[in-house]
Amino acid sequence: MRRLRAWFSRLGGLFGKQRHDRELAAEMESHLQLHIEDNLRAGMSPAQARREAIMKLGGVEQTKENYRERRGLPLLEVFFQDLRFGVRMLRKNPGVTAIVVLTLALGVGANTAIFGLVNGLLLQRLPVPAAEQIAALVIQSGDSSLGALGFSYPQFVEFREQTAPICEVFGSATAWRLNFTAEGHSDTLTMGGVSSNYFSALEVKPALGRLVLPGEGEHPGEPAILVLSYSFWQRRFGGDPQVIGKQARVGGKPATIVGVMEKEFRGQFTVFEMDAYAPLSTVFDQSSVSNFWNSRDTHLMLALGRLKPGITLAQAQSRFDVISRRLAAQYPVTDKDLSVRVMDERLSRPIPYANNAFIVFSGLFLILGALVLLLACTNIANILMARASVRQREMAIRAALGGARYRLVRQMLTETLLTALLGGIAGVTLGAGLNRLASSTHLSNIPVRLGFGFDWRVFVYALAAVVFTAVSAGLSPALRATRADVNTVLHQGGRADAGGRARHKVRGDLMTAQVAGSLTLLIVAGLFVRSLRAVERMDIGFDPNQLLNITLDPSLNNYTELQTNDFYRSLETKVRALPGIQSVSLAASVPMGSTLGSQSVYIEGRRVPSGQRAPGAFFNSVDAAYFETLRVNVLLGRAFTEADGETSPSVAIVNETMAEHFWPGENPIGKRFSLTSDDGPFVEIVGVARDGKYRILAEDPQPYFYVPLSQHFTAQRTLQIRSAMPPESLAPIVQHEIQALDANDPIEEIQTMKESLGGTLGYFIFRLGASLAAAMGLLGLLLAIVGVYGVVSYAATQRTQELGIRMALGASPRQILALLLKQGAQLVAAGLLFGLAGAWALTHAMSHMLVGVSPSDPLTYLSLAALLSFITLLACWIPARRAIRVDPMVALRYE
């Protein structure tokens, strides 16, 4: 407390200096007089009395200085002095200041933008009370060939009941892009079908109305209700409080809006924003009894758990392990090798799937960001080096006048820090802008939310970057500038550069580092872009251009099977009659879409050993026109025809991989397999179709087969239309036709095949990676150009006199140019070598993020190295050419 009081008093001492100084002088004076009087009384002569008193008091100026140091806070005072001086220096050199600030703004801006992303995606907890108790439950199953990635509803319920003492398990099944109709118009939304305890466990509150209540909506057939997200409510209903109680149709089903979610909570996944929530019974009705409510093979639930206070992740883990083993023993076929990992919710993002590459992805981009910052640092160090040699004289004189070296260094660092702070502020502003831009950009029609996460962590990160820059870029020039021997500098007759060779070496090293860093960034960016190109050019087995997908489900309107078939038949007929239509077909699922059927496959004549599971394969139910509409080539046998009906023999078409996998070296046509048991009923293979991509773009060739829709009824189908006109413009026309057939509008979603492929299972992650990496690469290139140009042009200016002498002695301009270029080229070449090595190391660490391109792809390496060397040599050539244009006489008289 006393310390604090003294500190405040000293802080106050910073002000009113002159008054304090006068008072101290008066006190000293009175002290002297008192002492002299005493001495006189003791019998000294006046002169002796005075002399003795002054000696005893010691140096008055020294006393005053000690007193002053005690009075104020010398550290702070000196800092303010430095700051004032620094501001003056910055204003004297606005050009240098602007370049440094701009460079750093780019570096810090890129870094805050990336860190903001990572922060929002990985570091911030869910915006719910006591979020540290929320754990992600990642289910892993021995049989992952069917893509078992979530809990089945029965598994979810078992875990929820059996872990109740230590943890409240809750979860949701997400329905992507459902058709939503209210107040006469429709659009699409992303909806979370939530367990009844979802909101109570998360402890979130409604902004309006109510949420799904505990115990509500876990029995098929309960009244359908809907909770809107805050942003959807604002966007779609303008924040109208009268929305409560309104009727809407979601996914074609009527539902009542009962509430609006609070603003902060935007869904359980950080990347995907939910538009609405509904109880499970609203999403999965009676028709889903066998494939959702009772099936252990339909893994749609993603689960979280709120741990009870005091329960650690490890304790919860052991409990889940016990239950997993119990279930595996109880259901040996479906739950074989079942395990659940209990982990920090933040580490499971964006979606709690096993083997999430998200952290690696984030790490890579943080490294790229750091590289950009390092490039900015070297640029700034370069500029400061140049400034330092100009200021060497000033520093030498100040040292001669008694400035301690640490004071001079400190003052120069204060200047650097000041500039860096300005740059940092500009950078954070830039980063925030980029962040906002990212959040307002809707990437390929999916509800991805990227702009967020600007909190204190971002500012601390930016501040750390600024201090790092200031110290790393400013320390060496400051030490150099103040090292110089006064005599040498002053004797050089005003020539600024002393001890030039060492400095040239440092500047050369910086240039090398710049070229190296820039090349590394460029190669990483190049590989990402090539990876995207490869993915986009990849053979996906069908032609996605000019295709429109409309997913419908007329069973929502209580259609019978017969009525459903009639509905689709008349719809196809009507759409075929529209102008510009080339082909129309129906299918149960869309490649890389959100629904994908899988089936066990029993090959005729090969019994599955007991206790083992039959091999699985993905499949699709399609009609006769499907292969024509999607342009999937049937390589062998025939496609389906209208003759393949309910009463004709069951048939199937397999893809190449499936044919090769089950009947290697044989002709698969005529072979039979069953979807139900070893004993049939069997379907006969009538054709072999080309391989394609079915679940995700990066997958290896998968066994896959097609069955006719007429023999495998599903109510939900996707109408696929190939037309000569842009599919977007076709959408409203077809929608109109559908509404003419059924006023209740059973549309679930409408999107072009291109949009569908841009989703998270499609091109999205590749596009995101490529655009981020490309931005970094361009930034690095820009910084390298500025840096190389700066070094060479400064070096040329410094050597004006020398070059003048050379020319006066008969060197031709060409020789001088060659001399300057040769030096530049050596540095660039060294930088290129280091850059190639750095890129090689980094790209091999991220090799699994690249598809269709080798991490050491020679074309990328060589072409980018050539590009960079061309550009940097150009950046050398321009200042070098300027240097040789100088008249030798002018050059000799320079300075």
Added chain:
Amino acid sequence: MGDKAGDKKDVWQGTLALMVLKTLQAMGPLHGYGIARRIEQTSGDLLAVNYGTLYPALLKLEQEGYISSEWGFSDNNRKAKYYKLTRAGRKQLNKEEREWEQTTAILARFLAPGEERS
């Protein structure tokens, strides 16, 4: 006097404040010169106070709130800055006195047997 100063001990770091407080307690309000003289006299002229170091020490005590100062006039009507003990200063003095006694007592116990042995 200069030659005599060589025999005198300088005031140890940290004890000057205690001496100042004690002096003010004994003498009442006093100016800087008076405090310095008094310390020298009390020590039997064994201590030499560097008068220059006294003023920063006084300022520190004042900043910490143990003493306060105001301008007044000396016996022979000379203007001088007078320092006096505050309540907090009195308390602090009591505390420091106790601590000092303890320290010296402990040190004395340490040194006593050592002397016998040597």
